[in-house]
Amino acid sequence: MLKAAHKTGLVFFPAFDWAIDPTHPEREERLLYTQDQVTEEGIFDIEGILELKPDLINNQDIQRVHFCLPDEESITTESHLISAGGAVAIAQAVMEKRVKRGFALVRPPGHHAMRISHGGRGFCHINMEAIMVEYIRRHYDVKRVAIIDTDCHHGDGTNDIYWHDPDTLFISIHQDGRTLYPGSGFTGELGGPNALGSNLNIPLPPGTATQGYLYVLENTILPAIEAFKPDIIVNSAGQDNHYTDPLTNMKFCAQGYADLTRLLKPDIAVLEGGYAIEGALPYVNLGIIMALAGLDYSRVVEPNYNPEKLQQAPHVTEKIEKTVEIINAHWNNRHHLRESAGSPGDIQERHREIYYDTDNILERQQEKIRICRECGGTFQIESTAMPGSRVLAVHIPQYACHSCREKGYEMYDAAPKKKYDKVILQDKPQDRYVIKS
């Protein structure tokens, strides 16, 4: 009888009644054919595969990650709360050892949602993986987390949220930002001064095939994970690298996704993008589920799969090998990079503009971070959104040192209330989120 080698939990929440708008790629129909395939295969009848029910997350769960503006209710729908709740349900089952691994097949996605969220970017409003990771850091004994984002778009939201966190290894592989939304994620983006090297961004040229993905996995991602020694591995499992995806230009396939999953061995996978809803998603999701469960997936092949058409061009291979060399050099040099990033106690500034394509908002940020060798470093962000609000947001990291905790309150107290619509303090060590009144 068919039996999963690894007990695997699945949350399936296709949100069959929720869409950004009726013809948007992020619409009701997106997981319909995946559900049909998974149901017809009898996946939930397999011994060792458990279907779990998502729970709603609450505002406090969101506030551990985001500054939502003007507030949580305005930029989320129930669907977001259930989707994040699906990721949390999987994480709980994994942490409580009810399952060995899990996969949250949920929508809407979240990996483009940044720490400050004024609305929708790249179909995302709040970040499912980050909310889940911060939930388990709060409720279970987990500190070091590796998040591997294999969506074809740069996971710029997750990248932003963990930019200053040396305890989170965030790696994104994606189609080169010069050829695809959101246009970021280049090799030099390595994290903030206190966390340099804990963000690795690996752009891949259009036309990257299975061979290229597995090359990056084996030569950069897996060695980095091994050196980082995470307590858990999270996979942002976007499926838009598929050769039939309408939004991207890659040559990845269901077998490739399953191989990647088998080698990466994520504890928790969370569905992100993927818009070839008929030709790719049913097979890719089936492949990922079976690989997670340790089942033989060799017959999970797209009906129109033609390996000859999915060959990787030599110049693509060459480009990937060069990128891997660059990334590995940064990674091996990470301790030195942090040492030379500034003197402890100094404040470093960064200015950015962020465009919210889904909701058509432009945001300007001015960020100030305390250089620290002992923790991720407290920072404040002054954010102005057009249209939208002007806020000052202060973040004290989860494992903040004494000086950074004090610095956080200093920043918060010093902020003139009159100048902003809101002054907010996210005090992670105390699990507090306070708005100046």
Next chain:
Amino acid sequence: MIIGLDVGGTHTDAVLLSKQGLERQIKVPTDTSNLFETVLTGFNHLLEDIPIGKIKRVVISTTLTTNAIVQKELNTVGTIVSSGPGIDPEWYRTDENYHAVEGSIDHRGREREPLNHKQILAIAKSMKEKDITTLGVIGKFSVRNPAHELEIRDLLKDQFDTIFLGHHVSGNLNFPRRIATVHLNAAVYEMHRDFFHAVKNSLEQKGLQIPIQILKADGGTMNLESSMSFPGQTILSGPAASVMGSIAYAPGDMDAMVLDIGGTTTDIAILVDKVPLLEPLGIRRGKYKSLIRSLKTHSRGIGGDSHVRVDGNTLKIGPERLGPAMAFGGPAPTPTDALVFLKKMNSGDQQLAQKGMENIAQALGNTPEAAARAIFKQTCTMILDQARDLVHRINSKPVYTVHEFLAGYAIEPQKILLLGGPASYFAQEIETLSGISTEVVPASAVANAIGAALARTTCEITLLADTEQKKAMAPEEDFTAPISHKFTEEDAVETTHELLLKKALKSGADTEDMAVEIIEYQQFNIVRNFSPRGKIFKVKMQVKPGLIKAYEAVCHHCTINPDIEKGI
């Protein structure tokens, strides 16, 4: 007058009901080696001195199929499956006559790979050489497009006596269960046919001209003719019969739990506003999983004859049954011994029961009285825990829309109905422990036969309409029709309703007993490259399980006959 007959594993119950109430009731031992004789004996007793013309309805529930599975007396049949991409179909091998062939249909019902006739004919030839006359044909996604199954049938129809097709058994997706269900239908078909033809003939000889109805696992009936296509649906009709027998006493607008406490097991079911809950996909019992429509009944190893012992310092009850209670000559203490010892039950040997309680008391270091009370209380607690566990599992079933998630109806039983031999002894304690109003179903010992007699004909239909592909189909009924892009929700519901009524009448339903409901409705826009291409509609509708109108009131005249209430 109507007749209900339930052939159980150990005994057979039969009732004769008139509009005035229970006219006759009998209980005879079941002869598992000759169920036909058992059924005939039942009828002979019931019909003695009754003018045959007065009998308007006969419903039979049997363990024929269950017995055949347990005793491994299934017929040898051939199985041909085509799967396409996905899980290796070799995992679902039924026996050595199982063959996976080329050919593939995808999730939208489009052909992805054609069948290979040469391959199929070669397989048929090998089966003929083994004298196989019954064949099952199952394709992955055949409920989205049955073309391949029909093509194989047409190719082989002259070479086999009977061919069962996957898309007929259910509109639900689940390829492995479809294989298991078709295989069961095919493997019990000859036995089922021979048995019921024999029953029909002998009833006809008695002058009974009305069609026979057969009880299904979903608590509804089907006529003999329909049963020939789906004989597997008769499996586990016994527990369904008991649940149907309790429905008349369930409150409306409220959730109720039905606990059928037997010697070995307690069967648990849930009623919502007098309608029993169904399994979402079909029967599952341990490793066996099917698409056979079924009431959601959970059988747990705790009952009057459960083995009681002390392990370390803890009292253990069940799940095994070593034999009858010591008070009735059994080998080990049981909850029934506790009942006898505590004088809650007046039959049985007091001294033997006391001996059993002394055994337990010694191991626990207390008095036989304390031991008996502990056993009694723990038995009731365990039964309630199992019932609560079922409610919890039903309530934590995942849903797939924001609306359902937020609406999230949760079962909250406000009434407990007890059935089975020891039920009356447990009622008060169960009510005290649960805080839920508890009632013993009248005539509880033959409630199963009454349930069978009064069950209405049920059926289900699934319609799938795809305006991009311009067709509507209901695979179970081999229905396909062209539709236009203007096809609407109302059209979908109306088409499904028509098909359902037709199917129900064909299965023997009475027009006044069509309690119809939509059990699933989904609608999707098909969008490609940001422009709408059409719509997909999915409608599932059923005639829900319940009691026939004409006789529903009868139950309130059914009283307990002390003659058959004795013994467990």
